[in-house]
Amino acid sequence: MVVKYGPAPLERLRQLLHAQHGLLRTADLAKHGLARAYLSVLEEQGEITPLSRGVYTASGALPDEMAHLQARFGRAIFSHETALALHDLTDRSPLAYSVTVPSGYNAASLKASGARVFFVRRDLHAVGEVRLPSPFGNPVSTYDLERTLVDVLRSRSRIDVQLVTEALKRYARHEAQDLHRLYRYAAQFRVETLVRQSIEVLL
Numbered sequence: 001m002v003v004k005y006g007p008a009p010l011e012r013l014r015q016l017l018h019a020q021h022g023l024l025r026t027a028d029l030a031k032h033g034l035a036r037a038y039l040s041v042l043e044e045q046g047e048i049t050p051l052s053r054g055v056y057t058a059s060g061a062l063p064d065e066m067a068h069l070q071a072r073f074g075r076a077i078f079s080h081e082t083a084l085a086l087h088d089l090t091d092r093s094p095l096a097y098s099v100t101v102p103s104g105y106n107a108a109s110l111k112a113s114g115a116r117v118f119f120v121r122r123d124l125h126a127v128g129e130v131r132l133p134s135p136f137g138n139p140v141s142t143y144d145l146e147r148t149l150v151d152v153l154r155s156r157s158r159i160d161v162q163l164v165t166e167a168l169k170r171y172a173r174h175e176a177q178d179l180h181r182l183y184r185y186a187a188q189f190r191v192e193t194l195v196r197q198s199i200e201v202l203l
Contacts, residue, residue: 013038017048021137022058023067024048064136066097073110075101077129078142079118079151080159086132086142089167089174100125100143100151118155128185145171146182150189153198172202179203 013034017024029036039056042048048056055071057063070076080098084090098116101107102125107117128147131139143151149171152164171177179199186195 009034009038010041013042014047017042017058021064021067022061023064023071023136023138024056025071026054062136064134064138066134066140067136067138069097069099069113069115070140072113073099073101073115075105075125076110076115076117076141077101077125078140079148080116080155081152081163083142083148084152084163084167086134086140087145087148089145089148089170090163092163118151124188127188144181145174145176146178146185149182149199150185150191150195153194154189154191168198168202172199 012032013024013029016028016032016034020028024039026036026039029039039048043050043056046059049059051057051063051068052072055068057068066078066082070078076099078086078097079100081090081092081094082098085092085094096114096116098118099110100118100120101110102122103119104122105119107119111117128144129141130144132142134140142148149167152159152167156164182195182199183192186192
């Protein structure tokens with residue numbers, strides 16, 4: 001009988017670091033049955049660098065700022081201009097990350113990090129939440145196409161009108177559009193008339 005052994009713990013940790021595009025959280029170790037002490041070994045060897053409490057990045061690598069922000073602020077969901085960019089509904093790179101958090105959330109540290117923060121009722125916070133890859137390839141929480149359109153239309157006074165117009169045009173041509181879902185979200189957020197008027201002239 002041939003006994004096969006898996007990779008040693010440090011090598012498994014390096015593989016995980018590679019698979020997550022240079023980002024590690026202490027919470028990842030528990031999921032993979034690895035002791036936290038191995039993080040200290042990699043840090044002492046100069047292979048990883050702490051970014052914030054419980055979050056590390058591969059030394060010398062460009063940090064995935066989006067994944068890092070969500071690792072620090074788990075309730076923050078990328079939204080508005082940032083969600084438009086993730087869905088390729090705009091060519092503009094956002095100057096600051098836009099995120100949505102539930103009402104009552106203490107966003108002082110989040111705002112201090114440079115994020116643009118929107119608030120929504122707690123029961124609506126997770127409506128349309130999906131996972132998409134960041135520009136570095138790490139999965140991050142954002143909203144689906146339809147929720148993103150509803151958000152930018154609801155917040156149109158705070159967003160460049162040309163950005164909103166271009167997003168609407170791209171959505172009207174998008175092969176994954178779901179008008180039933182769009183109108184359902186619009187009703188939930190009480191902007192059904194606005195959404196219908198904005199999208200139907202383009203269809």
